[in-house]
Amino acid sequence: MNDSISYQQQLYAGTRAQLIDAIHVKLRDKRFEHVLRVEQTALVLAEQNGVDLEKASIAGLVHDYAKQRSDKDFVAMIEKHQLDPDLLNWGNAIWHGVVGAEFVRDELGINDEDILNAVRHHTTGAVAMSPLEQVVYMADYIEPGRTVPGIEEARRITNEDLQAGVAYQTAHTLAYLIKQQAPVYPGTILTYNRWVAGKKMKYNY
């Protein structure tokens, strides 16, 4: 499927092969291979859910673009773009998505907000997630290299109902963090309230 995707919407100023090269130089081979699998999984989910295939390809390929940057680089980017100072309390696991999107825009010239939000929210989810964001969030979780317990159920649920997949991943990620007594990024709790508990907020904050 991958070779049949040719970029025609000027979302990225180059070919898919050029984008792949730009990503490969920033990632170790193992992570690069994960990224290719996420792209392929995102394309399948996009096809199933009427999501733009070119956006799914680009977002899948760039979702971990900044994963191997130094903490110093992330802090500089948070300051450069005057992002939420609370981000400084967190680390690579949160930064590579939420802040990583800024690297994607600044260095790869990708300005499409839907793609950038898919990068931003691929680890934490978000209260409001577009179909593309849901596709990338789930593709990262269920790509064929993933072997965590319950992954087959996650794949089955996601293939039947993308939004149910989002709820499944969110619930399991939060349960895992709590079991580890690990800190939970506030955005992850907001994602849980919306997607798992079905809470509708009267006020946005």
Ligand SMILES: [Fe+2]
């Ligand atoms: Fe990631």
Ligand SMILES: [Fe+2]
């Ligand atoms: Fe990933």
